[in-house]
Amino acid sequence: MTRSLKFLLTALAIIAVLDVVAAVQASQVTGPDKPPVFAVVGLVVLAAAILTAAYGLARGTRWARPVIYISCALRIISSILGLGGHTSAVRLAVGAIGVILSLAVIAVLVRTRRQAAEIAIQHT
Numbered sequence: 001m002t003r004s005l006k007f008l009l010t011a012l013a014i015i016a017v018l019d020v021v022a023a024v025q026a027s028q029v030t031g032p033d034k035p036p037v038f039a040v041v042g043l044v045v046l047a048a049a050i051l052t053a054a055y056g057l058a059r060g061t062r063w064a065r066p067v068i069y070i071s072c073a074l075r076i077i078s079s080i081l082g083l084g085g086h087t088s089a090v091r092l093a094v095g096a097i098g099v100i101l102s103l104a105v106i107a108v109l110v111r112t113r114r115q116a117a118e119i120a121i122q123h124t
Helices: 003-027 037-059 064-082 089-122
Strands: none
Touching (some): 003 037, 003 064, 037 064
């Protein structure tokens, strides 16, 4: 297992945990800043998709990378939209860490995809 793959699997696991933490925190908000139910359920679905894609990435499946790209992009959008309400410091930290890790995962996936393509061209 390469260092990049270890980083990706660890970062994806952390992102999934952060999504579950964010869903629990969002479900406990009361008043006018309470997020819609579909947003809370969406975070749990994103966590499940990310964990499934991490498993697929570890096994070398072709579908894992697109699922990770889409899930991380949705995670970033969700975090940005979550900043619209009056957020606590904990929710802000969870969102910021998730966005940073999601961007790092996307960057590493793009870099490793280029490296894999270059290696394939050299061996042809």
